[in-house]
Structure formats: C-alpha cells, structure tokens
Amino acid sequence: MDKQKDILNAALKLFTEFGFHGTPTSKIAQEAGVANGTLFHYFKTKDELIVALYVDIKKQLGFCVAKDIQAEDSIKETARKYYVAALHWGIDNETEFRYIQQFLSSPYVSMIPAELVEQSLAMINMIKEGIKQKLIKVTPAEYVMSIISSHLYGVNQYINSQKLSSAKQKQLINESFELVWKMIT
Amino acid sequence: MDKQKDILNAALKLFTEFGFHGTPTSKIAQEAGVANGTLFHYFKTKDELIVALYVDIKKQLGFCVAKDIQAEDSIKETARKYYVAALHWGIDNETEFRYIQQFLSSPYVSMIPAELVEQSLAMINMIKEGIKQKLIKVTPAEYVMSIISSHLYGVNQYINSQKLSSAKQKQLINESFELVWKMIT
Amino acid sequence: MDKQKDILNAALKLFTEFGFHGTPTSKIAQEAGVANGTLFHYFKTKDELIVALYVDIKKQLGFCVAKDIQAEDSIKETARKYYVAALHWGIDNETEFRYIQQFLSSPYVSMIPAELVEQSLAMINMIKEGIKQKLIKVTPAEYVMSIISSHLYGVNQYINSQKLSSAKQKQLINESFELVWKMIT
C-alpha cells in the first residue's frame, strides 16, 4: 500500500545483495511491485534514494537505541544500554546493518544531510560527562567514541559470522560491554 | 613506463574518490596516460582490475607488517609490532586503506582469490599461542582477532579524521595498543 | 480564475523561453497554478495545446490589425493601417510574436486548422485590387505579399533588437512603410 516504503525495502534488499552499481533502478521498481517511473516520483534520482535509505535506517537505529534510556541511570548503565541496544539492533537487522557499512565506505557518505550528524551527540555528551567525573580515563571523548563504535562493529561482525545461539549471543554482548568498559575506565 | 602500475595507481585514486561505479575505465586509462584499450591488455575485465588492485594493496600491507617480526620476540612484542606496523601503514597509505574498506564492504569481496586468505593466519596462530599460554584471557581466537582488527580500524579512522601531529600520532598508537592488550589479557 | 487562460499564458511564456521540447506539460501546469491533470481537461494533448495557443494568438493579431480599417480608405491608406497595426502589435507583444515565428518554423505548422488560412485573404485581395488599378507595379499578388510580410518581420526584429525609444519607433515604422510602398509601386 505504501509504495515509498515498498521501494525502500526493495532497495535495501537488492543494494546489500548486489551493491549500488549492481542494482538497476528497474530491478528495484520490479521488486517493489511498482512501475519504473514511480520510483522517480518518490526519489528524484537514484542517488537520492540511496541517501534516503541510509537516513531512514539511521533513524530507526537512533530511535531503537534511545528508547530504553532513563534519566536516573548511571553513566555506566546508560552506556551499557546504548551499547546493548545497538548490538541487538545490529543482530536483528543484519541487512540494515550491512547497508550502513556499505554506505559509509562508499563515496555517497559525502551526501549525508546535516540533520543526521547531531544524532550521535547524545552519546558524545554522555562520554564527556564520564570523563568529567573521572570515571572514564581515556580522552578525548571523540577518541573514546571511535573506539566504542568500532568495537561494537567488530563484535557485531563476529556474532553474525559465527551464527551463535540466542543465549550465547546475549552472554557475549554483555561480556563484550564489560570488556570495553574495562578498557576505557 | 610501467603501464600496469600506472593503471593500478590511477584506479586507486579514482575508485576511492568516485567509487567503483562512478569511475569508468576510460577515465582510469586517461588518468594513467594510456589508451582506452590498453587497460584491457593488462586486466581482462574491470572486475579483474578491481580485485587485482585489492590483492596488490593487501600484499603491500602484508609485507610491511611482517618485515619487523623476529623469531625471538615475545607474544606481546610480536602483537605490538603487528599492530603498530599496520597502523603506521594505514596512516602513510590513507588512500590504500580506504580502498580496502570500500572493497571489503562491496559485493566484490566474494571474488577474493583463495591465496590471500591464508595471510591473516599468522596472526590468528599468534593469538592461539597467547591463549594456550594463558596470557590472553578472552576466547576464542577469532573473536580476539575481530576485536583487535576493528579497534585498529577505529583508531586509524580517528587519527586520520583528526589530522594529529606525527609525535601525537606515535604516542596515540602506542597507548592504543596497551589499551587493547589490557582488554584481552 | 480562468484556468484555460492561465494555462495558455504559462505555455506561451515557457514555450518561447525553452522551446516546445524543453517545456514539459507538468511545468506548464505548475506555472499556471493548476494540477497536472487539469491541463488535459482543457487540451486533450500537448500538441493540441501548442496549436490552440497559435490559433489564439493569431486571432488576437487578426482582430487588432483589422479594427482600424474603414471602407472609404484608399488602397495605400488601408495598406498602411494594416502594416502599422501589425508592427505595433509585434512590438507590444514581443513574446507572442516570437511564438508565431517559432511555431511557423516547426513541424507543427502542418496542423494549422483550415479556418485560419482565410484570414490573410483580405490583404491578398487588397493587393490584387492595387495591381488592377496599376498602382502596384510588382506582380503577382502572392509575391508582393511575401515581400511585405518579410519586410515587416525584418523591421520588427530590428526594432526589438535595438530597443529604440517609443518616438523613434513610431518614426521608423512610418518611414519603413514608405520604403516598402516605394519598392512595390
């Protein structure tokens, strides 16, 4: 019914499987069950579709990650929640996660709209608070952020490649958080 | 004079700037200063060029990383040398590093020739030895490898984005190794 | 309020600026402030709109040219009035004038409806009368008509390209009529 959503879904599936170049817009339209021209009704160009898909996924991730946080949580608790939520999301949305990677290491990165940049500000601020409280020993905050992000990315990669059981996954996720936390505190 | 090298250099420059799709073979030939058809003397197809470039870079990296290792080094010393060499290479060869990323998160990954896979075996074995000696506490070795790799990737990203001075870079690299080492031991 | 008129105005503006091909119906609708489909209520096809616009403009010109003629005027006086009125119209309606030219040297000419052809009959008849009275020396009437028309067109072109003052324009118009008249008598 919602053709725009159908197109985004089709694009996600095909882009992650065949890459940006390997996926003609005609295939996307076909997979989405709409006419060729309809795609261009919703997205002026193929590039715009590629970026819009990234923005859409990033918003989903942002929403999912933020929803459990509570004001009274300690820094560590907040960090853990962010970390765990992101990892769970990455496991439940493997395709979306791969799309983000693919997008970020493509020349399309330069087209990310300004509005999205602010999203990761909440995490940076949390880290800064941790540093101010002398809880986090490593500085500056941006460096810590880099380390955590890539750690998260590596663990996700590992979990997906090993196809662990749900229980093992849960355990690994918690342990891996303690690992990073130990590293930066 | 060596046209094959010229073509690889041109391809590296253009692929990282405009992506695989955004770079026509004709532009590569032009940038390399050879005729359009000449490119196809050296590389049967564009895909073959893309993979060959990856293999070429990976070999450079492999060579550079392995060259300082000595048989009598301790596990930690060996690990540090690997880590530091890789990071230095990533900083000195920013473009090559970005190419690797771009390649690995593209559908071309599936075309990596078998010969290359063995390369990272040396590191895995080193980690396994560390685990056997109860030096490294985190298991299994593949997980540790994932963590180290992505950490390395994150630090590289950070250094490149911050454009630090050479001295600061050196310091950060050494400290960051201690960070990971602390985490896994 | 009169959407049909709005569409014709928008079409005139855009067609003269961007050409028939360079002007999508959607742009016309937008410029006219109506919905895309509305255009097709008033004009079954784009071609029909193009022809209708020509007919509309031609009728305005015909009306404007004929309105001053009086039965008792001499041949020369009648000719002058036609000539001067046409030229004034061409100056006051530069865009419309350009549309006519553009239309006449396009493949759409072949779609001019029969009803319009008779319009120029009045002038031809006047010339024939002039020839019969041995006032006009050049023959046949069609040839004279060709010469006058293109003269008129040339003068109009010149006036528009030079952006003369109103007074100069008036003078030039009158003089230019005497020039043609001298030529054919």
Added chain:
Amino acid sequence: MDKQKDILNAALKLFTEFGFHGTPTSKIAQEAGVANGTLFHYFKTKDELIVALYVDIKKQLGFCVAKDIQAEDSIKETARKYYVAALHWGIDNETEFRYIQQFLSSPYVSMIPAELVEQSLAMINMIKEGIKQKLIKVTPAEYVMSIISSHLYGVNQYINSQKLSSAKQKQLINESFELVWKMIT
C-alpha cells in the same frame, strides 16, 4: 566512410522533417548507418550535434557567398553578388535553408558559438561604405542589413513555395535585387 559527415547528413534530413524533438538520436544513428553510441563519440550531446550542424551549414553558406566577390567590384556589384549567391544557395539547398530558419527560431540560438558572429561583418562593412559614399540613403547599416536579409528570406520562401522554372527563378532573383536596391538608395 566519414561517419561524422554521415551523422550530420542524417541529422539534417530528419531534423527538418520531424523537428528537433521529433527526431530521436537513435533514428539519426540508424539513418546514418552507424551504431547508437557512435553518434555520441562525435557529438557529446544531442544539443551539441544540433549546434554543430548549424555551424557546419553556416560555413558552407559563408564560403559559397564569398567566393565570387572581387576587390575591384563596385558596391552595387558586390551587393548584387552577395545577394544573388545567397539566394541561389538557398534554392539549391532548400533543406539546409529550412534548417537555418528552424534553428534560428528555436531556443538553441543562444548556443551559437562566438566565432560565427563575425561572419556577417563583411556585409555590414560594405553597407557602411555605401552609406559613407552617400549611395545608400537608409541608415543605420544594421537596419539596412535587417531589411535586406529579411527580403532575401521572403523571396526565397516565395520561390520555393511556387516551384518556378529555372529561367523564371533567375529573372526573379535579379529583379528582386533591383527592388531592394531601389528601396535603400
């Protein structure tokens, strides 16, 4: 053999018959007997082809008109030669002539390269000389030029529409020159 020439010829034929819009590049390639892509090897865009064709024709006309002029000719003789040569060319190259008209009353006019503008300078200078010698009474030169050009255009139109015999054509051409000459002197 000369594919570029073949393409120009095909384009001329089809553009005058079906208009710019009505002629797909694929049809041009087909008519020229070359592959679709070959057209774009010689002309980067369809627009470039359209302009290049105009320039090509204009050069032919310019060459043909200039070739009979001799230094010792009087002003009138020079003018007559220009006039007659242009008219003959217009009759012998009806299609080319129609292309010029079509082009000049299309939005492509604005793309005429600067190099072409100077071409008509020779005629303007001749007229100026005529004015200085008090031979030509009408001023300024640009106005005279406008009048002659459009007269020429009108006569050409008339001759083509009437399909006169060669002898009649010749006579008409000479007489028509005397007509304009009378008008401006």
Added chain:
DNA sequence: CATGAATGAGATTTCATTCAT
C-alpha cells in the same frame, strides 16, 4: 470540475569491451 499519484514507453547517454590497424 479538479487533483496528483501512478504509469510505462521511450529518450538520451554511458561505458565495458572489441578489434582492425
């Protein structure tokens, strides 16, 4: 009457690849 989302045929253009020289 009016709308504008949807259509899909078709246009322009690109580009990997070939091959005669």
Added chain:
DNA sequence: GATGAATGAAATCTCATTCAT
C-alpha cells in the same frame, strides 16, 4: 604491445497521459 574508433546493451531518467478519488 599499443591504440582509439566503434559498438550496442543497458542504465537512468523524463514526461505525456490516465484515472480513482
């Protein structure tokens, strides 16, 4: 080996037109 004109399949995108609301 080297060249670059030529190819033609295929990709992106446009746009006149329809039709359900």
